[in-house]
Amino acid sequence: MQKQHQSRAERTKRNIIAAAAELFAERGFEAVTMREIAARAGCSHTAIYLYFTDKETLLQHISMPPLQELREELAGILANDAAPEAQLNGICMTWIRFCLSHRNLYDVIFNVGAERVDEKDPKLEMNRLRNELFGMLMQAMRGCLPPGTGEERLLACTRIMFYMAYGIVGTYRHSPESLDELMARLGPTFRDAFRALLIGFNAIIEEGGNGG
């Protein structure tokens, strides 16, 4: 009997999460109302409040797991013994694959409430996670620049690398092509993008006397 209760609750909670994820993805966080979510989840709008304190919290519950998954994947890449360039490339490609395979939630995860990627203040757990991701990218970047490159330069290069990843994802976010189709068609281009940046960074740093 307890079990029945539990499973029912879990089912409802899952329904809510699924409905919210769909709706947020379809029409954006702000445009979706709690009542709509409830309607699609097949429960009353007040039931949502049994499982989530408020709308924002609901969003976070949806966004967190994928982000954590991504973090762990990236951490795995950083932990292996590959060459720095291979690591960086792995990070970038994984990042892209991730974002494109969570396309629908992308907006919600990356744009709601985020102000700067390199922001310090970790208001929300989500922002903290985003920053952690950025930190991983920076770590990978460090190994690919000339030794002695200043921190400021490193930060700038990481930012640029981030722009690139962000831009790729943004460009194909609404594409009807599947992740695999996309990667088959454009994977080499993406790879070239990161390689070109790396080459350019090193050239600029060398020429500039690798200062800060």
Place this chain on the structure above:
Amino acid sequence: MQKQHQSRAERTKRNIIAAAAELFAERGFEAVTMREIAARAGCSHTAIYLYFTDKETLLQHISMPPLQELREELAGILANDAAPEAQLNGICMTWIRFCLSHRNLYDVIFNVGAERVDEKDPKLEMNRLRNELFGMLMQAMRGCLPPGTGEERLLACTRIMFYMAYGIVGTYRHSPESLDELMARLGPTFRDAFRALLIGFNAIIEEGGNGG
């Protein structure tokens, strides 16, 4: 008299458009209320409905001119006699400045979301414009790559350049910083981004025997 009336009406209409454009750009479509627009336009909120059937329509009337302005600016850059690299850089930076100064407007105009599915044309209109812009970028790109670079390669490089611009804009779309603050803080980084790509492209093409 008739004329005076007409001109007064036109003035009011222009005021409304100007006010709405400013406010939408400053704070986003949804966040702005009709009463605020009216206040800034110096008329009553009901007057807006004399000229525009609703808020959405008002937005559409606002969206086109800036886009055309952008296209003309970019065309102007392509038409001048500056060095290819300067042209390319000008195109990229102008594009970024444009998008960041029309930030929230940008959101609405450029992000073809699911809620627009039932609309007549905006998706196509936008894609047409995007393609036009992309063509200009490609044209500028051509002058910056080694002579004899194949079309496929050129296309790939242009795409990558586009990703970068797109990524920069996407990253700072929701930033609270003004355009000027943003450019002061990050302008050099943006410039470096495009330079690094160009350097990288040339290196890759050279090494690869500039094939198609």
Place this chain on the structure above:
Amino acid sequence: MQKQHQSRAERTKRNIIAAAAELFAERGFEAVTMREIAARAGCSHTAIYLYFTDKETLLQHISMPPLQELREELAGILANDAAPEAQLNGICMTWIRFCLSHRNLYDVIFNVGAERVDEKDPKLEMNRLRNELFGMLMQAMRGCLPPGTGEERLLACTRIMFYMAYGIVGTYRHSPESLDELMARLGPTFRDAFRALLIGFNAIIEEGGNGG
């Protein structure tokens, strides 16, 4: 077993009453939720409905005991052999302490508002109690006025004494300070209030030839 069940049920019921009494007293009837009561009572909120049809009924079950307790305390004071002034002071201070420690409960029980018009008895019940209390106060008062003071005079003095008590309670009914804080800060003032009245009464009666 039957007995165990019964005693368990009774215990739960008592817990609920105790919890509700505390919470109503602490924060007022309206501000307290059934879930809070249940939490403090150590049962689920639905269990409350096993014992009380609704929140209002629960309140009614809570109201009487403290009032009876007060009456008995006052009777005890009247029954002891202390000096009349001590008795009177005891009555007044006890009354104040009672009302201020049942502050929000007091609100509901004592303030016969318009919303109670359709109830059966509370107005009368309350008035009965008020009168009883008033009678006790008058009894204590009698011992503190010059012998031979007329009944009318006695009545007036008692009334005035009652106003004072009532006014003190009313003034601090909504104070966020606890009973103890209040008594620490203002206890001497309250005491002075009753003393001053007593002194004044006697002076007035003496001067006026202690007539009726």
Place this chain on the structure above:
Amino acid sequence: MQKQHQSRAERTKRNIIAAAAELFAERGFEAVTMREIAARAGCSHTAIYLYFTDKETLLQHISMPPLQELREELAGILANDAAPEAQLNGICMTWIRFCLSHRNLYDVIFNVGAERVDEKDPKLEMNRLRNELFGMLMQAMRGCLPPGTGEERLLACTRIMFYMAYGIVGTYRHSPESLDELMARLGPTFRDAFRALLIGFNAIIEEGGNGG
């Protein structure tokens, strides 16, 4: 035409105020909903927000005029050349008359949002006014105590005087008797109450060496 607009607006506003005053008096501030007020005022609930920022503000608009009226009456008494005792008595009696003639709004005016009568922080305009009233009472009190009475003592005596007034009003707040009937029947008792307090205060202060 402008006039018609104006008068309509004024009528609506008056209706809202009247409806809110009635309802607040009947059932208390918290228990009344904006929609109920609107219904009784014969307008939509949103119309209320055209005239009052929120519910609290509406309450203040209702409470302020009577309070200001009272203030002016009291100020008039303080300004005349009567003996201090006469002034104090006038203040107290006026206060009582006022409260009993505004019986229905009494609760709302004096109890909503008020925490301490002698509070300093003037969060709301209403609290400021209440404090001003208290200040007037204190000023009148000062003239009736022995010269050299400390401020603390003065404050305590004023508080006590206030309790008395408050208690009288509270006691007869729900009485069916009219103001005049009440004053005819109990006016002398009220007068005695204040006199007795004054006599008592002076006695206590003398005996205690009129310290602080």
Place this chain on the structure above:
DNA sequence: TATGAATGAGAGTTCATTCAT
């Protein structure tokens, strides 16, 4: 006996929009 799950009515408030002038 007792509970976790779920609900409906309703709170204050906002805003695009319409009506009457």
Place this chain on the structure above:
DNA sequence: AATGAATGAACTCTCATTCAT
């Protein structure tokens, strides 16, 4: 041409209460 007055639908969120077990 223009406006002040007014509205209704919708928002997030709360809570006493009921249902199913």
